[in-house]
Amino acid sequence: IAGITQAPTSQILAAGRRMTLRCTQDMRHNAMYWYRQDLGLGLRLIHYSNTAGTTGKGEVPDGYSVSRANTDDFPLTLASAVPSQTSVYFCASSLNPGLRGTDTQYFGPGTRLTVL
C-alpha cells in the first residue's frame, strides 16, 4: 500500500506559468487536503475536499484551484504562478472529515516548488 503519492517531487517554474501538482491516495479516504509549508509559519490549509465531487477553501486559497473528480485524486492547480507561491506543498487525507476517531490526517511526501 503506497498511502499518498505526490508528483512531481520538485519543480522549478517560471512566473506566469500554469502548474498542476498531483496527489493520489489508495486508502479510500473520503477527505483530502492541500497544505503549504513555509519556514516559521508551519502548515497552512489551501483547499480541502470532504468527499468526491465537493471542494472548499482553506486559509490561503487565492491563486490556487482544486478538483475532486473521484475518491483517489486531488490535483492542485496554480493558474499563473507567482514567486510568493514558492513553497513545499503537502497533500493529506483522512477517512472521514469530521467524525472523531477517524479524521486523523495522513500526509504525502510533499512537492517542493520554486517559482522564479
Add this chain to the structure above:
Amino acid sequence: AQSVAQPEDQVNVAEGNPLTVKCTYSVSGNPYLFWYVQYPNRGLQFLLKYITGDNLVKGSYGFEAEFNKSQTSFHLKKPSALVSDSALYFCAVRLRYYGNNRLAFGKGNQVVVIP
C-alpha cells in the same frame, strides 16, 4: 483566534535524556490535539492525538503527550531521547468550522539530539 503555539524554535537534548517539546493551545470548547513529526525531506508523520478521556496519551516511537486543561498545554515527551529523534515536530489543533476539518499547526520545533 483559535490556534496553537510552540514557544521554542529549537530544543537541544543529550541522547538518553528526557525530551520535552512544548505546545499551548487557544480554542473554544474542548480541544482536539495532534502531534506530528517531520524528518528531513519527508512528509509529516502522525505521532499521537488527544480526543477525550485520559490526559496522558501514548503514541508512536515511545512518545507520549500530556493534556493539561488548566494550563491549556499539550506537551510532547519522551523519557529517553535517541539521535534518530532529531526532526521537526508540529503541534496541531482541529478547528471546529462547519464542514471543514482544518488543522491549525504551530510553527514547529526543531529537535536536535546530541550523541
